[in-house]
Amino acid sequence: MTTLTLTNLAKRYSRSVWGVRSMSLDVKDKEFVVFLGPSGCGKTTCMRMIAGLETVTRGRIILKGQDITDLPPKDRGVSMVFQNYAIWPHMNVYDNIAFALRLKNVDRKELNQRVKKVAQMVRIEPLLKRFPGQMSGGQQQRVALARALAVEPRLFLMDEPLSNLDAKLRVSMRTELKTIHQESGATSIFVTHDQSEAMSMADRIVIMKDGEIVQTGTPEEVYFQSANTFVAGFIGTPPANFFPVEWKNGKLEHPRFQLSPPPALHQAIENHGKNRLILGVRPESIQVVREEEALFIAPVLVVEPQGSHQIVAVQVEDEVVKLIMPPACGVQPGELLPLTFDSTRLHLFDEESQLRIPGY
Amino acid sequence: MTIPRPLFQAAQKTTLALLVTTVALTILFPLFFLFTFSLMSDYETYSEWPKPLWPHSQVRYRMEKISPQTTRLLIWNHGQSQWQPFGPEHIEANEEVAKKLSRFLTNYGNTTLSPSEILSHVQKAQNSGFHEFTAQKSLSQNYQRFFRLYSGAADAVLHSLSTALLTILISVVIGGMAGYAFARYVFKGKDVLKLSVLFVRMFPPVAIAIPMVVILGRMGLYDRPAGLSLIYSVNQIAMNIWITASIFMGIPESLEEAALIFGANKRGAFFRITLPLAVPGLAACAMYSFISSWNEVINALILTQFRPTFPVVVYKSLLGANAQVHLIAAGSIAQAAPAILFTLIIRRYLLQMWGGVKV
Incomplete structure (x- = not known):
């Protein structure tokens, strides 16, 4: 009521x-x-x-x-x-x-x-x-x-x-x-x-x-x-990271990486029909992996211990990207981290309208 | 060259101490001076030098036998530390002379001795050659004489009081309302208006005396406390607007808003919340209004004739050849006392803060 x-x-x-x-x-x-x-x-x-x-x-x-x-x-x-x-x-x-x-x-x-x-x-x-x-x-x-x-x-x-x-x-x-x-x-x-x-x-x-x-x-x-990007960038501690990407040959292209989205997302992007997109990734959706599985490698800028977890800031191009890691994982500033995204937790936004692409 | 820090600090402290002392003395000394004088007798005022810091409460007299029929009266001069003749050259022991002397001692020595007492003192002097005695000095006598001598002084106090109370009423109510408006509402020309209310204080009263008299005369308020309080209020409202505006600004608006939400209307919110919180400030306004109205002379001199206020009476007592310093001092103290008393009473409200909250 x-x-x-x-x-x-x-x-x-x-x-x-x-x-x-x-x-x-x-x-x-x-x-x-x-x-x-x-x-x-x-x-x-x-x-x-x-x-x-x-x-x-x-x-x-x-x-x-x-x-x-x-x-x-x-x-x-x-x-x-x-x-x-x-x-x-x-x-x-x-x-x-x-x-x-x-x-x-x-x-x-x-x-x-x-x-x-x-x-x-x-x-x-x-x-x-x-x-x-x-x-x-x-x-x-x-x-x-x-x-x-x-x-x-x-x-x-x-x-x-x-x-x-x-x-x-x-x-x-x-x-x-x-x-x-x-x-x-x-x-x-x-x-x-x-x-x-x-x-x-x-x-x-x-x-x-x-x-x-x-x-x-x-x-x-x-x-x-x-x-939209405002909400994604406002909610969460730290908020979501954004990467400007281009939809090309069935892949999301960023100067540092190429990402093949899962089928549902693929379909949604095709339906949306625009090429210039923004990829939003929550800090906990960025994973540290072995070097051969990595999407890209980025140097660590700062480590912020929080007790239950650590917030690690890495540099991707000119942007600072924050990710969450378990405590006491021994990451040092300057270290190169091989990283990938949890592809089920991606957010995609239209670059022009900043709105979320519907349908996934 | 630089001055060493301890020396500089010592100099700073000394200067401050000197300054504070000077200010305190300039305020306290005249008051003390007047108070001391208001308790002195005519003889002490004009014949004793140097003056005592604290007036004596007793007068010492001495009767000396000159001849079997006559006696003379002497008084102890504290300044020169010796007996000096006082009053008539010789006193005969009869009723008529005793009465005259009794009046003389009342007026010039501030001592009350009945004719029979005087006769008994004369008798004692006649018996043993001389006789010394002390008499209690009446401390309130100058005050009584001031009010008796300057006729209408008692009425003038009433006029002054009613003028002051009316001024408080008019200026605090109107000034408070305007101050609230200035504090709470946004409107065009607010700053200019707030500044311009002070302009009325810039006119010297003498410059606008004639128009004031004419206008008050037409209103039928010339020579009346009500008319005078109107004139005082004009000045005082401006001051009260500034004081109350800053007080109301200091009371958060959300306190009123909370009252609105919890069931009060606008008027209720003001009377239940804002007004009680503003009481200390309004008390300050009232005090300021009272003092400025109570002490005002120039306007009162122009705008009254047969119903003067008390300051006018005191002022007029200063004029003329028959001015008597100790009486005028009594009048001045009588003039200052209510203002001081009012300040002390209202000071309690100024300091009253609920539960230590700054308002």
Whole structure:
């Protein structure tokens, strides 16, 4: 069942400045959707329009069958967690959480129960009498979450809620947020520019660029079926490597190698009918092999140990190509590595449109 | 040649210390001077030199027998450390003279002695040749006399207070609203407008005195606290706009947005979230408005006639041949005290920060 529908939603700040150009999206009930994109791509603007903090230039927002495009924020039944938490410094934690409930004239007993319940959910019960100034960033974050959960919203919005936390806390909060989402079952939209955050939390990722949706899909879809070079180059740590290639005599030709694609891909390229292509290869799809099986040989530039694996940067022509190798494999900078591709995991894009070639 | 670092640092510290001391002294010394003078009697003010740093709380008198019928009164001069004649050359022991002397001692010695007390002292001097006694000096007497002597001073305090409170009300409300607009909204010519509100402060009041009088006269507000507070507010609003704009800019907009999302309308968000957070800043505005209105003389001199404000009364007391320094000092302290008191009270709100959060 659909909870939220956006149709051709657009926001124009001035004559030539667009926040969001056109967005159409369906969010299903209890779904956790992440808006992902580089800064300035319009993801936050879109969220603020859904919340009612920005006026809408064009398009409609439908929430549970009700057109909320022009409603004031308080009548939309949405709640939001802000990037800087935005908890009120002159109220203690209890009052912060109870604010919305008091305005709705919830009776005292139920109010108390609900505050206790959400405080328990985010584990801040002992802090209810404290003021925000006396708490750490992580605790403030939890208060903001509790406040947003207390109203039992129809839609739960989160605007880069983890970006102000330190790296370790951020990772643990991810898990906790996901747990809380599963517990509360609230339909959620989460905005972030951190692709690993998006991958680890989302049911569905909406990747945005320049105010438009580039691709919508599950984390697996956007990773393995990236819609264009932008997505492939944005998702993944490190992201995909690109090689400009030419389709010639049934082979993909690069100055350094010639590659015969598997039959399905061969057919797709033939159907596409264009010669100038871009080959995208994920770092883990590049394999180190014996010299006689190698597609090409490249010198190692840098080795970045990560513990569980190593990221090795090699030079191919003028490009730096990154691949993932098991730990302690003893690769040194300057060493020549014989490399090949996992031909079942190749991505091919049209050079002109940058779009993925359909049909494989 | 380079100056050695320790020497340079020592010089820096010394200069800073000197500067701070100078500033402190220039503020504190006049206040202290006036305070000391406001507690002195006429005799101490005009006949004792050097002045004591701290005024004496008692006056020492001595009665000497001149003849069986007459006595004379001497007073201890702290400056010259000797007895000096005080008052009439000789005192006869009768009711009429005692009454006169009692009044004299009140006015010139700030001591209260009843005629019967004086007669008993005279009697003692007559018995043993001389008689010394001390009398408690009344410390509030100069203040009382100031308000009695300069008629209308008490009313003037009321006028000043109502002017100041009206000024606070008008300038903080209007200045605060404008400051909020400058902080939150984007509109054309915002910077120019914000700068131009300061222009009203550039006109010397004397230059626009006549138009002010005429306009206030037509409005029926000439010689009234309300009219005066309007004039003060014009200046003060400009200042308050700048102060409040920076305060509202310091309060993150997302706090208000959160309130909007969690069920408040725009007005509710302002009154429940922004206003409480802005209280320290608004208190500073109120303090500034109060002090500038309370101390203002020139406009008040021009725009009042029968209902002067207190600074005007103090100013007028300085004029004329009958000026008495110790009384004027009392008036000045009476003028300064409420401003100081108000500052001290409101200072608590300035320092009030919720849970250590900077706002």
